Amino acid sequence: MIVVGVDGSRAGLEAVAWAAREAALRGVPLRVAHAIYAWACETDQGRYSEIAQWMRQGAEAVLEAGADRARRLEPALTVETAILPGDPREALIREGAQAELLVVGNHGLSAVRGLLVGSVAYGVAGHASCDVVVVRESPAATNGEIVVGIDGTAQSGHVLEFAFAEAALRQADLRAVHVWNRYETGGGIQPVPGDWRETEQHEFRQLKEALAGWCERYPDVKVIEEIVQGHPVDALRAAARAADLLVVGSRGRGGLAGMALGSVSHAMLHHAPGPLAVIRQTR
Numbered sequence: 370m371i372v373v374g375v376d377g378s379r380a381g382l383e384a385v386a387w388a389a390r391e392a393a394l395r396g397v398p399l400r401v402a403h404a405i406y407a408w409a410c411e412t413d414q415g416r417y418s419e420i421a422q423w424m425r426q427g428a429e430a431v432l433e434a435g436a437d438r439a440r441r442l443e444p445a446l447t448v449e450t451a452i453l454p455g456d457p458r459e460a461l462i463r464e465g466a467q468a469e470l471l472v473v474g475n476h477g478l479s480a481v482r483g484l485l486v487g488s489v490a491y492g493v494a495g496h497a498s499c500d501v502v503v504v505r506e507s508p509a510a511t512n513g514e515i516v517v518g519i520d521g522t523a524q525s526g527h528v529l530e531f532a533f534a535e536a537a538l539r540q541a542d543l544r545a546v547h548v549w550n551r552y553e554t555g556g557g558i559q560p561v562p563g564d565w566r567e568t569e570q571h572e573f574r575q576l577k578e579a580l581a582g583w584c585e586r587y588p589d590v591k592v593i594e595e596i597v598q599g600h601p602v603d604a605l606r607a608a609a610r611a612a613d614l615l616v617v618g619s620r621g622r623g624g625l626a627g628m629a630l631g632s633v634s635h636a637m638l639h640h641a642p643g644p645l646a647v648i649r650q651t652r
């Protein structure tokens with residue numbers, strides 16, 4: 370099952386559209402979910418019961434708009450709706466524990482504040498136990514290319530697994546981008562004197578090694594290997610400009626203890642040009 374969070378916003382509806390296509394391709398049901406205050410779900414009597422009922426009716430309308438969009442796009446899809454009690458982040462993360470994928474918009478109804486990513490999208494991408502796709506308000510591209518960012522860590526396995534499966538499912542090409550840098554993070558210069566071509570060849574071999582097994586498993590997926598020297602955020606953003614989906618891991622090489630997301634995944638939440646998949650690396 371795929372769970373998609375809606376809140377009545379346009380980004381939420383785009384999330385539904387993306388999730389409906391994905392659910393249809395995977396052959397799984399879609400659950401459209403909207404969270405409201407827990408007391409509004411429970412209160413049937415007393416002086417606030419009318420307000421609670423009004424809030425539940427509002428939630429039903431938001432869910433119906435979402436479900437309707439999904440059914441119109443994918444008439445054969447099984448679509449269910451759910452009002453979730455409590456904080457939307459906690460509620461969606463709870464739902465996500467039973468789901469194979471959680472989909473949200475990059476922002477919601479409070480988008481007027483000018484933030485590039487809302488607190489629900491951010492909280493869910495950082496803390497859900499399942500993979501999360503964050504969809505932007507502008508409709509996703511359909512150029513038939515998926516981009517995956519690979520940092521060469523041992524945990525890239527799940528990221529590649531998701532990216533290859535997705536490319537096969539969507540019959541898209543897969544652009545595997547490995548970004549490397551001459552400089553150590555923090556401004557220090559690597560003490561190794563430089564034949565950068567040699568370093569680049571080494572990075573290229575690493576990328577090939579990381580991809581080898583997956584290319585064998587998915588012989589029909591056309592893979593484009595790309596080595597870029599620079600900062601991963603700039604490079605991934607540029608590579609994903611016309612892509613249908615950008616896939617990154619939730620953590621990378623650095624991984625300061627206590628940070629929910631690595632710095633690249635965090636930055637991509639704000640700056641990815643299109644749909645972004647954040648893949649859990651430890652399961």
Ligand SMILES: Nc1ncnc2c1ncn2[C@@H]1O[C@H](COP(=O)(O)OP(=O)(O)OP(=O)(O)O)[C@@H](O)[C@H]1O
Nearest residue numbers: 374375381404474476477478479480487488489490
């Ligand atoms: N109450 C909710 N129930 C279900 N999903 C929600 C709810 N609120 C937000 N979402 C999901 O999260 C996405 C991002 O919305 P979010 O609330 O993070 O942004 P925002 O409203 O712009 O900012 P914030 O609420 O942090 O001020 C929405 O597009 C929707 O997919």
Ligand SMILES: [Mg+2]
Nearest residue numbers: 477478479487
């Ligand atoms: Mg919101």
